[in-house]
Amino acid sequence: MDTRDCLPLSSLYYYLKTRVTGSLNEKDLDGLYRCALCNNCRLADLNLSVRNTAVNKGLVAPHLTRINKNINEFGNPYGMMPVRRENTGGIKETVLFRGCTPTYKTPEILTAAENLLKRKGIEYSTISDETCCGNILFNMGDRASGSGAVRKNIQKFKTAGVKRIITICPGCYNAFNKYYRGQDGFDPEVILAVDLLSGSTTLEGDFAIQDPCHAREKAGTVRKILPGSRKESAGPCCGAGGGVMSFDKSLASSKARKVVDGNSAKIVTYCPFCYVNLSSLKPGKVSDIYMLLDGHGC
Incomplete structure (x- = not known):
């Protein structure tokens, strides 16, 4: 074969x-x-x-072993030193779960998303010692380690009194709804940040939107924020998910190339991981929705 x-x-x-x-x-x-x-x-x-x-x-595949080791030692799959924010203490009913990719690979997306939420008047806190949601571990087939990440995070959320979680990364959004829901009484409201931008924030233009695998149901919401965008997704998949980026970067790049070369319009993502893979080929042709809106003062 x-x-x-x-x-x-x-x-x-x-x-x-x-x-x-x-x-x-x-x-x-x-x-x-x-x-x-x-x-x-x-x-x-x-x-x-x-x-x-x-x-x-x-x-166990070598790249799964590496990812698991990084999460255990550093709290993120990239093996980068933990980024901690000042712990303000007290109850944090609404938290922004920053996610590993926005925090360690695309801090520009994280900053843009925070700017937009603040302009909308949305108040939130963060978990100072935030660690990986575990979605990548479940995708790699390591349910035991993924469940360990779930238990660790649920304890942090319960200790902080969290009732509402805002995510930037569709992978985190997927994990909280698919693997956390109902575990140890976990029942906070989980929101993908683009939902909070719907209604008053719009930007006209001819965009090809890359709909991420973990949040395709948000396609209509994103197109209302970016009216005039093409209805069909820029591509069926950016090619990096499911651990492919860690396993074979050249394969991830070849699939991203089909998306980038197959669209004449500017490509807009609402997934940090899609952004990483697609923008590595043609940075000027690919934008993230939070960065795009923030750059236009929306």
């Missing part, structure tokens, strides 16, 4: 192989982790189930 690209039937092949033989080998991992879990082929759940099986059987 050719595993140089993420072929849809690869997920089915590995799923059937684990059901029939009960095992995978190291070579199989090369194909298994070339899937970005975008689910355009409707086989992402099969791929993820095989990843879970592999990890449970002790067949």
Whole structure:
């Protein structure tokens, strides 16, 4: 089987192989982790189930080991020294969960989002010792480690008295709704920041919007903020998700190239991870929605 690209039937092949033989080998991992879990082929759940099986059987991909180690030691998958903010103490009913990618890779997005929220008069606090939400661990098939991140964060939220969480990253938004909801009484309202910009903030223009895999249901909201934008997504997937960026950066770049070269209009993302992958090819052609709006004083 050719595993140089993420072929849809690869997920089915590995799923059937684990059901029939009960095992995978190291070579199989090369194909298994070339899937970005975008689910355009409707086989992402099969791929993820095989990843879970592999990890449970002790067949752990090197990049998963590295990511897990970084989260355990530094609180983020990038292995960067923790960024802490002053702990103001007291009850934090509404918190902005900054997320690993905005904090460590795209601080310009974080700053822009904070500026917009302040202009809207939205008050919030932050968790001074914020750590990874764990979404990447679940996507990599390591449920045990992902659940550990969930427990750690829920305890922080409960201690702080959190009732409302604003996220910038769709991955964090997905994790809180999919993996946290109902765990140990976790029930805060979870909001993706773009929802708070809807209604009064608009910017006209011909934009090609890259809808992220974890927040496609926000496509209509974003197009109301950017009226005149094309209805269809700039691309089916930026190519970096599901651990592909960490596993094979050249594959992530080749998929991003299809999105960048396939659109004549300026591409706008509302996912920091999509922004990282797409803007690495043509920075001037790709913008993030928070940066775009903030730059225009919206």
